[in-house]
Amino acid sequence: MKLIWMTFLGLLFAPVLAAAELGDDGLHKADWMRDTFKDLREDLGDANAEGKRLAVFMEQRGCIYCTKMHEEVFSRAEVSDYIRDNFFVVQLNLHGDTEVIDFDGEVLTEKAAARKWGLLFTPSILFMPEDVPEDKTAQSAAVAMMPGAFGVGTTLDMFTWVNEKRYELDSEEDFQRYHARRIQERQNGSTD
Template identity: 45%
Template sequence: MLKPGKSLNRRNALAILGFGAIGFHAAPAVAAAKLGEDGLYHLNWYLESFLDLSEDLAAATGKGKRFAIMWGLKGCPSCKKMHEVHLADPKIENYIRDNFEILHLNHIGSRTVTDFDGRKLGEKALGEAYGIRFTPTIQFFPDKPSGLSALRGQAREVVRMPGLLEPREFLAMFRYVRERGYDTLSFPDWLGKQA
């Protein structure tokens, strides 16, 4: 039975007809990105955070996932393409959602973020401290926060995706981090061995 205010869509219709009960299972649906009031695209699986980077990294590791920060900006055409093309591909979206915790920050935002060394900075100041120059930029961090407080800026990252790669390379960068390819090879060399 539908709850008041809910419309009948294909998913609700299938549930009402009981297809799930007889063994009919569709592939997980890709979540559609929604444009928020802040001008950033949001996906329902992005990390909801108290904006404490050490806690976020430790929580991601505890779930067997890697932690990354994605920087976006209102009106960014590459951010739009990333959400409407790259992250709309089920293969890409499912891999990232299943293996990463993504904290989406605003390049010019003012929310207060606690950095790995305990400093509290606005999003814009944090981006400046890490040398974030354009969007989208994705920062990938080690799987443990230990030792990060002694490092500064980009030295805390295991790898960075500056700008938007084509879909194949975009997904490959996430695999590179998940498989710790950065321990032995540069991304271009690792990518060449994957072909």
């Protein structure tokens, strides 16, 4: 009984950071998000120079699912620390007018980029490879996309799966199988 109570208290008081503040554009601003010129080729070069993976977050003002992710998932130390240590994050606004330069060289507004890439829902996260051919768009080059709000385990597993380049591995463990295995390992108390 004591172990159950201690586990409950541990979960209740797990390290949680303050939720990201809202910027002037109404989007949540986490300290691990980069303020760039939104030239994706340049951002990819900067990410590579830091030994990190580029992730493009598409969010929008008033998005309840974006708020959920920032308040309940990205505010968790294990998630925010992992993102900060391994990813170069560029945030875009689904309805924004800031110019973005896509990997194929096209200059367009954030909202036009969202349409071009077929992103309809927020949050959506595009995970980029370390090298993108000049004829590719962000959407066509992405090694994975996380469409929507998910819990801590799923989010951390997706970021880990991308960071470890498991999409390249010559095995049958796609993300769904990887995630199922990780869930089982967490339930068994093994996270190695």
